[in-house]
Amino acid sequence: MKYHELVIFLKNWLYKYCKSSNDYIILSPYVCQKSHIAALEKKRIKIGIIGFGRMGGMHLQALKKSGLWDIAYICDLSEVCRAEASVLAPEAKVTDDEDIVFADPEVEVVSLCALADSRPSQIKKAIRHGKHVMAEKPIGATVEEEMEIVEEFEKSGLLSTVNLYLRNSWYHSAIKEFIDSGEIGDLAVLRVCHLTPGLAPGEGHESEGPSFHDCGMHYVDIARWYAGSDYKTWNAQAVRMWSYKDPWFLQAHGTFENGVVFDITQGHVYGQLSKVQTHNSYIDIIGTKGIARMSHDFNTAVVELHGVTRTERIEKPYGGKNIDRMVDRFAESIYQGKLHKDLPTFRDAARASEWSWLFLENAKDNGEPCIGTLDELAEIHRRRREMTNGYGLLNKSKLPQDLKQ
Numbered sequence: 001m002k003y004h005e006l007v008i009f010l011k012n013w014l015y016k017y018c019k020s021s022n023d024y025i026i027l028s029p030y031v032c033q034k035s036h037i038a039a040l041e042k043k044r045i046k047i048g049i050i051g052f053g054r055m056g057g058m059h060l061q062a063l064k065k066s067g068l069w070d071i072a073y074i075c076d077l078s079e080v081c082r083a084e085a086s087v088l089a090p091e092a093k094v095t096d097d098e099d100i101v102f103a104d105p106e107v108e109v110v111s112l113c114a115l116a117d118s119r120p121s122q123i124k125k126a127i128r129h130g131k132h133v134m135a136e137k138p139i140g141a142t143v144e145e146e147m148e149i150v151e152e153f154e155k156s157g158l159l160s161t162v163n164l165y166l167r168n169s170w171y172h173s174a175i176k177e178f179i180d181s182g183e184i185g186d187l188a189v190l191r192v193c194h195l196t197p198g199l200a201p202g203e204g205h206e207s208e209g210p211s212f213h214d215c216g217m218h219y220v221d222i223a224r225w226y227a228g229s230d231y232k233t234w235n236a237q238a239v240r241m242w243s244y245k246d247p248w249f250l251q252a253h254g255t256f257e258n259g260v261v262f263d264i265t266q267g268h269v270y271g272q273l274s275k276v277q278t279h280n281s282y283i284d285i286i287g288t289k290g291i292a293r294m295s296h297d298f299n300t301a302v303v304e305l306h307g308v309t310r311t312e313r314i315e316k317p318y319g320g321k322n323i324d325r326m327v328d329r330f331a332e333s334i335y336q337g338k339l340h341k342d343l344p345t346f347r348d349a350a351r352a353s354e355w356s357w358l359f360l361e362n363a364k365d366n367g368e369p370c371i372g373t374l375d376e377l378a379e380i381h382r383r384r385r386e387m388t389n390g391y392g393l394l395n396k397s398k399l400p401q402d403l404k405q
Contacts (some may be wrong), residue, residue, distance in 0.1 A: 028118060043186070048073035048101035049092075051080040051114030054393075055136050055163075055321075056236055061113045062091055062323040066139055068331040073101040076114075086233040086375040092380055098122065102129045102367035109134060109333065117141040117207035123149050126158070133160040134330055138216060138353040141207050146350040155347050159333050161326065162349035166222040167342060168322035168329070173302045174314060175285065175292045176226065183307025184287025189264040192219045198268030198275045199382050200243040210246040212238070213356040215389055216266040220359070226285065229258040231355050238363035242377035243271045243370040253361045264359075268392065272380045 012298060047057050047069050058077070061071040071092045074085040080201065085094045093100075102125045112122050112135040120140045126133045133153075139162060140146040153160055166172055179187060199211070208214035224230065235256030240249030249267030271277055282295040289308040295316050303314040319325075329340040339345065384394060 014323040018132050024236040029376075043066065044068060045331055046072045046107045047072045047109040047281075048075065048104070048107050048385070049111045050075045050098050050101060051112065051118070051136075052076040052078075052085050055115065056081075056111075056113035057088070057114055057325070059086075059134075060085075061104045062327045063111075064089070065324055066327050066331065068328065070109055071210050072163070072376075073106065075101050092370055098125070102126065102131065106199075106342070107166075108132060109330070112136060116209075118197060120145045120149055123153060127153060127156045130157050130158065132330075132334060134326065135162050135346075137161065137162050137164060138208065138213070139349050139350050140353075141358055143350070146346075146353055150346045150350050159330070159339050160346050161330055161333075161339065161343040162346060163321065163326060164218060164221045164344040164352065165321045165323070166218050166325070166350060167225060167344050169301075171296075171303050171319075171321055172222060172225075172283075173342070174303050175283070175294060175305070178292050178305050178307060178310070179226070179285065181307075183290050183310055184292060185289030185308070186259055186283070187227070187285065187287055189284075189286035190260060191262070191286075192223055193265045194219055194263065194281045195270040196279040196281070196391045197265055197270055197272045197274075197310075199273065200268065200384055201242065201246060201248055201377060202381070203394060210250075210360060210393055211248045211268050211356070212250040212266050212360055213353065215268065216250065216264070216359075216383060217356040219264050219266055219341040220355050223282070224256075224264050224266060224355070227256040227258060227260045227262070229260065230255040230351075231255075231262075231358075232257045232357060232361060233296055235366070236359040236363035237366055238360070238367045238368045239266075239269075239371045242372035242380070243328065243374055244377060247360070247363060248369050250359065250363055252363075258402045259270045263283060273383065276345065279391065311400075318353070336399060 026109050045068060048061060048220060049059055049071065052074050060071065060074070063071055071089050073090045074089055074094050075096065075098045076082050076085065077096050082094050082096065085092065101110060109132045110126055112119055112133060123133060123139065138146060138151055232255050234252050236250055236252040238250040240246070241248045249269045250264045251263065253263035270279055282328045283293060285292045294301060294303045296302065299318055300315060301318045305312040326343070329343050333340045335344065387393060
């Protein structure tokens, strides 16, 4: 049997004898992603990863798992990161020159995983060289940069998405479907909380902004996604923990243009020096008839649905950053020639970034009390340098020089 005949046979057999779902084919006792079946019959997409820190490593893992991608290049300025890339992806060309990646006409997609201040120039190179883009957020160091990129990219006809990972999560998809079915009546209140020890001030993300922008924009985005509307009014209060120059805790509340009320609480301040670290992360959605909520422990997510006709409790693996779903959906977008309906756009990312900055500016106007000392922050830095199990572990090769000591 010839190869292409085998492919057709396997595809037809699997679809005939398997139960289909949106993203998976169930073949008891095995579960295969549909993308893996698609990989049998579709040419793999050549991609270059630019930036090989923590997120670049996660992108590589997801791309290799997918089976739809040919990892052609990995680029990073760090010699340590390049050495690691050579071990993890021996099939890829490893370089410190991103221009080599952009110049290769066979590379269809670039995955941008370096820090925000590098992304505008990289996205403009992608436009010039006709590359589709998957990017980490934010897509620029300032709102002005981001909106300029949005306008320019939207004219290019190329496809792009941003890792606003909550949109790719199973739990938010399940809750949104439940809300859209009318089970909770009219959406009235959105309450979002994400408090962890996590990344401490000064650990190398300065171009990404304070914690509420670097991390909090995920929650600004997901609340806006649920509401289906833009923010209208807000009031924010922040705290400059450990007397750092930027706030590391912020709580904002207000309304959307359609009347939905929100409150968002975010900070990497939750027991940084506690003996056993913990966190508090949830979404609580209140309708005129019912509610939906989710909490997680970074291993398992629990969704609780209390509607007018359905009461359900769903417990599944948390899914981490959901990059596997993002790369599969983006591959499908490349094959279909249009962006998958559930993937966020550059414009979505720019709006989330803009609102995050607006909330931070409002908090500054309201006064940001300084609580704690820089000595405490130095103690946190010392502890986090040595941590091997915890929240937001550090890639030591990417640390600012003064924190490596």
